[in-house]
Amino acid sequence: xxxxxxxxxxxxxxxxxILLEFTGLRSAGLVDFAIRFATFGLLALSLNLLIGSAGLVxxxxxxxxxxxxxxxxxxxxxxxxxxxAAILAxxxxxxxxxxxxxxxxxxLSEIYFAFLTLAFxxxxxxxxxxxxxxTGGDQGLMGGIPKPPFLGxxxxxxxxxxxxxxxxxxxxxxxxxQILRSPFGAALRMLRDNPDRAAFLGLSVFRYRLAAFVIAxxxxxxxxxxxxxxxxxxxxxxxxxxxxxxxxxxxxxxxVSVFLGPLVGTAIFxxxxxxITAVTEHHGLFLGIILLIIVLGLRKxxxxxxxxxxxxxxxxxx
Amino acid sequence: MSGRLELQGLRKSFGGVVATDDVTxxxxxxxxxxxxxxxxxGKTTLFHLITGKLPVxxxxxxxxGAEITxxxxxxIVRRGIGRAFQVANLFPSFSVQDSLAAALMAHAGRTAGxxxxxxxxxxxxxxxxxxxxxGLTHLSRTEARHLSHGDQKLLDIALALALNPKVLLLDEPxxxxxxxxxxxxxxxxxxxxxxxxxxxxxxxxxxxxxFKIAQSVRVLRYGAVLAEGTxxxxxxxxxVVEAYLGxxxxx
Ligand SMILES: Nc1ncnc2c1ncn2[C@@H]1O[C@H](COP(=O)(O)OP(=O)(O)OP(=O)(O)O)[C@@H](O)[C@H]1O
Ligand SMILES: [Mg+2]
Numbered sequence: 001x002x003x004x005x006x007x008x009x010x011x012x013x014x015x016x017x018i019l020l021e022f023t024g025l026r027s028a029g030l031v032d033f034a035i036r037f038a039t040f041g042l043l044a045l046s047l048n049l050l051i052g053s054a055g056l057v058x059x060x061x062x063x064x065x066x067x068x069x070x071x072x073x074x075x076x077x078x079x080x081x082x083x084x085a086a087i088l089a090x091x092x093x094x095x096x097x098x099x100x101x102x103x104x105x106x107x108l109s110e111i112y113f114a115f116l117t118l119a120f121x122x123x124x125x126x127x128x129x130x131x132x133x134x135t136g137g138d139q140g141l142m143g144g145i146p147k148p149p150f151l152g153x154x155x156x157x158x159x160x161x162x163x164x165x166x167x168x169x170x171x172x173x174x175x176x177x178q179i180l181r182s183p184f185g186a187a188l189r190m191l192r193d194n195p196d197r198a199a200f201l202g203l204s205v206f207r208y209r210l211a212a213f214v215i216a217x218x219x220x221x222x223x224x225x226x227x228x229x230x231x232x233x234x235x236x237x238x239x240x241x242x243x244x245x246x247x248x249x250x251x252x253x254x255x256v257s258v259f260l261g262p263l264v265g266t267a268i269f270x271x272x273x274x275x276i277t278a279v280t281e282h283h284g285l286f287l288g289i290i291l292l293i294i295v296l297g298l299r300k301x302x303x304x305x306x307x308x309x310x311x312x313x314x315x316x317x318x
Numbered sequence: 319m320s321g322r323l324e325l326q327g328l329r330k331s332f333g334g335v336v337a338t339d340d341v342t343x344x345x346x347x348x349x350x351x352x353x354x355x356x357x358x359x360g361k362t363t364l365f366h367l368i369t370g371k372l373p374v375x376x377x378x379x380x381x382x383g384a385e386i387t388x389x390x391x392x393x394i395v396r397r398g399i400g401r402a403f404q405v406a407n408l409f410p411s412f413s414v415q416d417s418l419a420a421a422l423m424a425h426a427g428r429t430a431g432x433x434x435x436x437x438x439x440x441x442x443x444x445x446x447x448x449x450x451x452x453g454l455t456h457l458s459r460t461e462a463r464h465l466s467h468g469d470q471k472l473l474d475i476a477l478a479l480a481l482n483p484k485v486l487l488l489d490e491p492x493x494x495x496x497x498x499x500x501x502x503x504x505x506x507x508x509x510x511x512x513x514x515x516x517x518x519x520x521x522x523x524x525x526x527x528x529f530k531i532a533q534s535v536r537v538l539r540y541g542a543v544l545a546e547g548t549x550x551x552x553x554x555x556x557x558v559v560e561a562y563l564g565x566x567x568x569x
C-alpha cells in the first residue's frame with residue numbers, strides 16, 4: 001500500500017525529469033545540477049537513516065562514499081567489468097567495510113561512536129593518500145573511467161548520467177522508506193527512543209544498529225559510485241571529513257525528522273554553494289553563518305519546521 | 319494455575335549499603351499483594367533483583383518452582399515476569415498503539431522483517447485488546463511524549479501487560495498523581511488483575527489504597543521484611559505501627 005504509492009510517486013518524478021530533459025527544455029546547468037543533487041541527496045538520505053531513525057550520529061559517513069567511488073573506479077579501470085556489475089561489486093565492498101567498522105563502533109555510546117567513526121574515516125583517507133600505486137595518492141584516480149554502454153544507457157553522456165543518477169536516488173529513496181516503514185525500522189526507532197527498554201523487550205541493540213550501519217554505508221557507497229561517474233575519477237577529498245560534514249550540514253538544513261528533509265537540505269545546500277561560490281571566495285564562512293542562523297533561529301531543519309507548523313495549524317482548526 | 323513467585327534469602331548490598339537483607343517471601347498464583355515501606359527501604363531494589371536488572375548478592379528467586387536467579391533479564395521477561403517502572407519508561411516518539419505493537423513484536427522476535435509494513439494486522443489487533451483493557455483506546459494515536467503523567471504510567475503498565483506476564487510488578491503505579499487520579503488508576507489496576515488473573519505485586523505509599531485493595535501486605539524496612547499478613551493484621555502489628563505508619567494510621 002504505502003510502498004506502492006511511494007513507487008508510483010517516484011516513477012512520476014523520474015518521468016517528469018526525463019521528459020523535461022529530453023524534450024528540449026534541458027540546459028547544461030539543469031543536467032549538471034541533477035547529477036550532483038542525486039549524488040549528495042543519496043549520501044544525505046543514507047546518513048539520515050543513522051541520525052534520524054537509529055539515533056546514531058556518525059561523523060565518518062564519507063568513508064563509505066569514498067570507498068564506493070574508489071572501488072567502482074578501480075574496477076572499471078581494469079576494463080573487465082560492465083557498469084552494473086561494477087556497481088554491485090562496489091556497493092558490496094562498501095557494505096563489507098561498513099560491517100567491519102560498524103562492528104567496532106556501534107557498541108559505543110554516542111560521543112565515542114561519533115569520534116570512532118570519524119577516526120576510521122581519517123584512517124581510510126590516509127590510506128588513500130599513501131597507497132599511491134593503487135589510488136594515485138593525492139592526485140586521485142586519474143586517466144578517466146571507461147563507461148561502456150549497457151541496456152541502451154550511455155553514461156559517458158551527461159544527460160544519460162543525470163537520468164541514471166536520478167533513477168538511483170529515487171529507487172534508493174523508495175527502498176529506504178520501505179525500510180523505515182518495516183518492523184526493522186520500528187526496531188531502530190525503539191532503540192533510538194529508549195535502548196534500555198528496547199533491550200528489555202528482547203531487541204539486540206548491537207545487531208540492529210550494525211544492520212542500520214551497513215545499510216546506510218551501502219547506500220553511501222552507491223552515492224560514491226555516482227560521484228565517481230560524474231567526475232570520471234575519484235579523489236581523496238571524497239573520504240575527507242569535510243564531505244561527512246557537508247552531509248550532516250545538508251541534513252541539518254532540511255531536517256532530520258521528515259523523510260525528505262535531507263533532500264530539501266541537499267537542494268538548498270547545492271544552490272547556496274553555487275551562488276556563494278559565484279559571489280565570494282570565502283564560501284565556507286558564509287555557509288557556516290547561514291547554518292548558524294538556521295540552527296539557532298529555527299532550532300531544527302526547514303522541513304521539520306514546516307511540517308510542525310503545518311500540524312500545529314491543522315490541529316488548531318476545530 | 320501458574321504464577322507462583324518465591325524469594326528465598328534474597329540479599330543485595332551496594333558496597334557497604336545493604337539494600338535487600340535476607341528477604342524471604344512467597345506470592346501465591348493469582349494474588350494481589352502490596353509492598354510498603356519508607357523511602358529507601360529497598361522496594362525498588364527488590365523488583366530489580368526479581369527482574370534481573372541487578373545481580374543478587376545471595377539468595378534465590380523461583381517462578382513456579384523453577385529457579386530464575388541470574389538469568390538474563392530478557393529471559394526472565396520471557397518466562398513471564400512483567401514490570402512497570404517507578405518513572406514511566408516509554409518510547410517517546412511512538413503513538414500508544416505503535417508502542418504496544420512494537421513491544422509485542424520485539425517480544426515475539428518479529429522485528430527483523432524489511433519488506434512488510436509495521437504493524438502487521440494481527441499485532442495491531444493484540445495492541446487494540448491491550449488498549450481496551452487499559453482504557454487507552456481513545457489515546458491510541460497520541461505520541462507517548464504528549465500523554466499526561468497518569469496516562470504515561472498507564473502506558474508503561476500496558477507495555478508490560480502486552481507481553482502476557484504471569485507475574486506483574488508495578489512500582490508505585492500512582493506516584494506523582496493527585497488523589498482523584500490515584501483512585502482511578504488503582505481501580506484500573508484492580509480491574510486488570512481481575513481480568514487477567516495474574517499474580518500482581520505493587521509498591522505503594524498511599525495506605526488507604528493499600529488497605530482497600532491488597533489481599534496481603536509485606537512491609538520492608540532497611541531492606542528486611544518487617545511484617546507480612548492481611549491488611550488487618552499489618553495494620554494491627556505494633557512494630558509496623560511504631561516503625562512506619564505513625565500516629566495517623568494507628569488503629
Ligand atoms: N545502584 C545503587 N547503588 C548504590 N546504592 C543504591 C543503588 N540503588 C539503590 N541504592 C540504595 O539502596 C537503598 C534502597 O533503595 P530503593 O530504591 O530500593 O528504595 P525504595 O524502597 O524503592 O525507595 P523509594 O520509596 O524512595 O522509591 C537506598 O538506600 C538506596 O540509596
Ligand atoms: Mg522505589
